Amino acid sequence: MSQPVFSVSGLEIAFRGRDDWSPVVHDVSFVIARGETLALVGESGSGKSVTSLAAMRLLDPENSRTRGKVLLEGRDLLTLSEAEMRGVRGNDIAMIFQEPMTSLNPSMKIGEQIAEVLVAHRGMAQSEAMAETQRLLERVRIPAARQRMGEYPHQSSGGMRQRFMIAMALACRPRLLIADEPTTALDVTIQAQILELIKVLQEEEDMAVLFITHDMGVVAEVADRTFVMYKGKAVEQGPTDTLFAAPRQPYTRALLSAVPRLGSMRGDTGPARFPLIAPETGQPVPARPVTSEVDPTAAPLLEVRGLTTRYQISGGMLGRGAGRVHAVEGIDFDIRPGETLSLVGESGCGKSSAGRSIIGLTPAQGGSVKLDGAELLGLSRRAIRPHRRKMQMIFQDPFASLDPRARIGGAIAEPMLTHGLVSRAEAPDRVADLLEKVGLKADMAKRFPNEFSGGQRQRLCIARALGMTPSLIVADEAVSALDVSIKAQVINLMLDLQEEMGLSYLFISHDMAVVERMSHRVAVMYLGEIVEIGPRAAIFENPQHPYTRRLLSAVPVPDPGRRGMRRGLDVRELKSPVRPMDYVPPRREWREVSPGHRVQVPGPEWSEEIAQQATGIPA
Template sequence: MSTPVIAVSNLNTSFWIEGKWSPIVHDMTFSIAPKETLAIVGESGSGKSVTALSIMRLLGGELARVQGQVLLGGRDLLGLSQTEMQQVRGNQIGMIFQEPMTSLNPVLTIGFQIAEVLMQHRGLSAGAAEAEVVRLLDKVRIPMARARFHDCPHRFSGGMRQRVMIAMALACRPKLLIADEPTTALDVTIQAQILDLIKQLQEEEGMSVLFITHDMGVVAEIADRTIVMSQGRAVETGATSDVFAGPQHPYTRTLLAAVPKLGALGAGRGPRRFAAVNPETGETNDAQEMPNTVAPTTVLEVKNLVARFDIRSGFFRRITSRVHAVEDVSFALKAGETLALVGESGCGKSTTGRSILRLIEPESGSIKIAGREILSEPRGRLQSMRRHAQMIFQDPFASLNPRMTVGTAIAEPLHIHNQAARAKEKVADLLSRVGLSPDMSRRFPHEFSGGQRQRICIARALALEPQLIIADESVSALDVSIKAQVINLMLDLQASMKLAYLFISHDMAVVERVSHRVAVMYLGEIVEIGPRAAVFQNPQHAYTKRLLAAVPVPDPSRRGERRMGAVEEIKSPIRAMDYVAPKRQYRVVSPGHFVQI
């Protein structure tokens, strides 16, 4: 048997909370062989990420205590000095973090940040490092890599920022890659490519992978062995095929039963709640379809929306080209309806959502919320409009003030809109409804897991009981069981309040479950739009077919089946200054179902 790349024995991690040590991770023991992939799965807050941070010695000083043994190349990492650990991090162990904006410096270009790693650990010159960075960005499928070298992180979509982090982690070809939810922010086609890339590097370099995820489809696709964690403990360990075929622990059965499966809804017209899962048997009966709440009232109307970003180059940083992020997009959304916006990262989904609330200023078009034209409103009057339209952002940590308790953050919209009298009671109710304890209102964002922070952001968006919610990857960071709870909550609120949702997502199985209609975006344009059942059961555009074919299947015996069509080169949305976008034509497939010709 080969010598493990890393061997973890009796790892215990505790945090100093309210005057005492609180155990978070209990007696974790595992090893990873060369070229092997070990997946750790479990609910948010189960200790998955804390296990990874303990191995990397990245937990805060005196407020965290890590005990046990972590052997890498014969050295116990827990006994190394900080200087010695700095040489290990990035060089021998690479790590892809869950939230890219917490790891990327917002004021430095992405090219400089990756080059810094290469110059520090591989001793490359500035010129050689720049050439290597461009190669790495090409490898993780960043379009026009050389042109984007000098862009700062805010010019990238969430999925593209995650690809930058992957390029940075792989820069020094480490022996071990710790991947903490590395594909959470990515659409299914890019996810497939990233998983292929990780496997390719494993073969070339003998690299091992510790893969932390809540996506059981990804686990089935990439992991040789799987550890299931619950409440800080490993409750089941085994070969991935054995864990899926015959789960022994009730919690493992619950996890597997809660995974949404593409095509499971058939021809039903409306969204469908997730059913409660029996934790003892793991059995579930699919919940009934939600009652039809779609009303004739139009809450949102978007016509011919255009959003573009300038690209500057040269010594004087002149505008030389433009990113056509959103190009002539039109759709309407009624009260009680969910329209899902799907497509690859960088296709313009998030830009569309942000443009609707004028968080990004569109170049042209029309946006009406409850009949009120938004683009003609002075900026000083936008606050009153946002009382009726709220957004749940993709990156929860970036949208929460780290110095503000979560209770204060949730109550802030109520204070701004003169509803402070009921703030305390409302905060407690909202935290309970999104699956958190009301007494957590006194904690700060860094004291929560990524999934818990996303639930806090959902609670804040619901505080003012808006008519329209733009949910930008609002459940992508959640494990399957919590995701089911949050989606059920959103559907229940929609039924009772006739909320309109613009649901931006790359998770096709979730989109199938929650949406009334689906719009597929590609390179800033809607290429297909129609009722959910029509688009999923009778996709017409080649790109829609590619998206559906790339969805991972939660079955290890079918590993690799989803790759068909997933390796096609991504075209660039960057255009010359004199480019004139063609006027697109659409063909009617069936009532309400249109496809771009």
């Protein structure tokens, strides 16, 4: 290894409690050389993010205590004054956070925000800083960089906002870049673009990179070495290829075993539970096969025909509207009893709007939604109420779905009491049964939501949904925010419940590797339309639409051998679904590839991508 740029030695971090100090990081040590990427890996609560914040001296000194050494090219950052540290931050060490909108000022134009960094840290005049800002935006492959400088953060997609943050981080040519979960909240295609961009810029600048993540697929693609943390302690570290090939510690094996691997389901026809390893023992926990089958001749539980949902944009002449968002445009599909149909696509494709329109939370403008043969669209709130009991929704953020002031028992019992499914005397016993069904203890009913982990809170939301004895559950990105091993546990729970209760799922997700294990059938959405639909094996093993192939090619694979692979930098964003008020959607042609596998015939706008995919040149 070349001379270290950054080294941490004997790092100890504690936070002030009510009576004493509570240690959260214990004796952590690692080094990063110039041009090297070290991945700091672990689940939420492992101490990886707090380690990076301590290194940047961003923890509140009144409520935290940091000991040890943090050396940047031999200079101990823990001994510097706050004024000296302000010179280090931005100039020598830059940081990219998970959610760019919390780091960008929504009231300032993009160009002004990046130029502000250059004026403050490099002493540039305003005009010089603006010229350098345009160069930086072009360097991180922002199309029409000059125009983007005059826009506000909300006018760009999540991927573009993360590029702005990378441009800001590189403004002062730092020696160390700390990337804290920079792709966790992004769609798979945008994630691939950001990972590729960081790799290219690292090579150009010969930067050291500390990459913090819980996604082992991302680790395999970016990291030269990997450092695994668990409960604030170092578990294992070493070259990434060695660690993936022969992990020594049980917790590392548990993390790797829980990673959904695209292609692992080849040859299987139905869903499969995730294999798990008990972190305490390192011994495999055998995954029971999924034995339930879907009867292809059964009448559909849910029938969706021509579902159309549009949002009018205010403005225009005489208040007639400036345009409409065509969120869902004439989609068709069925779901049979006991079946999982996954609806996949990038943010903005309309999959969540489709789920909310089916459940009745968002009004649809046209089409038909039938549950057990009964038409739901157009019903009054009173008329749809008995049908709502049969359909329940699980959202991405369980904390936002639970009243923080209500005890869990009350939160689970409330919808059952509202619909008259149980009496107040029966409710506690029913709540206890539901908690145990989702793998929690009955006495947890007395707790508040903040006393549970993210995975436990999602189990609570599942328990509340089950209380209504539904036939259909719409799971909208229900596991996207969860750590890899917790995600595997929740998916296994959902499959257990499907097998036991005959549940049907509309599983909305952008995580293609999870969808592959969870689904019987898959529908791919792009700009409000379904462009391909079919059995899970057909979609994953024989994708026909260029957009489906783009999604699958962008999935990070937990194989360190791919680290040197270059995808080519792709600067495309998902096109806008906003259309003029007089827009008439074109008629689409479909072809049947195999029984049940249908694909929309790509229009001329896809011709370039089809050619690029055929020649193997990155699109």
